[in-house]
Amino acid sequence: MPETTRETVLRISGTNTRKCMLCGKCSGSCPAYDAMDYRPHQFVAMVERGEIAPLLQSKSLYACMSCFACVERCPRGVQPASLIEALRAMVLREREHTRLPAQLIPELIDAGTPQQAVVSAFRKLSK
Amino acid sequence: MNYYYYPGCTLKTKAKALDASARAAAECLGVTLTEVPEWQCCGAVYPMAQDEVAARLSAVRALLAAREAGVPLVTLCSACHHVIKRVNADMAKNPDLRQKAANYLGLSTPYAGETKVLHYLEVLKNDVGFETIKQQVKHPLTGQKIGAYYGCLLLRPADVMQFDDPESPTMLEDLLRALGAAPVDYDQKNECCAGYLSLTDPAAASRRTRAILTSAREAGAEALVTACPLCQYNLSRHSGGSLPVYYVTELLEAALKGGNGHA
DSSP: OOOOOHHHHHHHHTOOGGGOOOOOHHHHHOTTGGGOSSOHHHHHHHHHHTOOHHHHTOGGGGTOOOOOHHHHHOTTOOOHHHHHHHHHHHHHTSGGGOSOOGGGHHHHOOTTOOHHHHHHHHHHHOO | OEEEEEOOTGGGTTTHHHHHHHHHHHHHTTOEEEEOTTOOOOOSSOOOOTTOOGGGHHHHHHHHHHHHHTSOEEEOSHHHHHHHHHHHHHHHHOHHHHHHHHHHHTOSSOOOSOSOEEEHHHIIIIIIOHHHHHHHOSSOOTTOEEEEOOTTTTTSSHHHHOSSOSSSOOHHHHHHHHTTOEEEOOTTTTSOOOTTHHHHOHHHHHHHHHHHHHHHHHTTOSEEEESOHHHHHHHHHHHTTSSOEEEHHHHHHHHHHOOSSOO
16 A cells, blocks of 8 residues: 555655645646546645545546646645645555556557657656 | 757657757857767656656756756757756755765765756847847748747746746747747647647547647647647647647748748
């Protein structure tokens, strides 16, 4: 089982959920909002409350585009994307939870797929 | 004007046009780009996890090489620029990461962010000057309606990237005007194309790129420019050829030298 404490998420993410003032700009800015079960503002609130287990199961971990819109637009300097990355890392660091086995790659690419797409997907989805 | 140049993995393979056009234009403009010796892939995504040290090391190696050569480090791919610029800031501001990187790399003097990291476009704007470029244009892109696509990685987070206004950037438009083109403003120019999700969630990439392409088309754009191979791929793949997506350096080279058919 991955570590599940609030402190672990805060340490890995390097962000402070207590600064949140509940304005919702992060979720309002998120280009992946419609594909998420828990939205960026909920990540902030739930981590602050220590509700980590449901977030480790969330499909939002794999919908976040890491575009930093939430980070840029937060008026309080909270970094929802870093929380999502920390939780994703906690899951992926358990080896059996790798989301992108290398043998799948040939099916996922075409003649034009840039290396950057493969490298970034590996970095985000496997360990 | 001498710089170290970090091309990155994709510019050596699927995005050779980005690399070749940038080098050709730099030569025209008196900018000397020396490729970083034995550079390694930057990893393509910035490791937000504060305890990831190994994923930062290839960026640190390139930054160190530039420190030793005493020149700024120039990047071109948006992803490389994002990773290297942010790792540089980590090394300057985070003593724990700095020391761990030094331990990994066996450095007697830790790397503390001494290298200046510049995007190719920043060199054009600040060191060459768009006015100088304008005077050197031999084949102006007169009347071409072009949408500048910034995407996410060049702009955000602005406190580290310091590239342009993160909500209303103008650097690409200013360059396009210097080349004689008519830049078209549209509201999705700084929104994400879904990036790395193109591999595992192509539907997400499709939704995002359609929003961007529709916004640009409705504003009257007849082509888009980008500096990112993954944006170029995602956008081209979904435009069905109706809106060509060029690397900004291809238009720069065409305006300076004529030829290659894009202008």
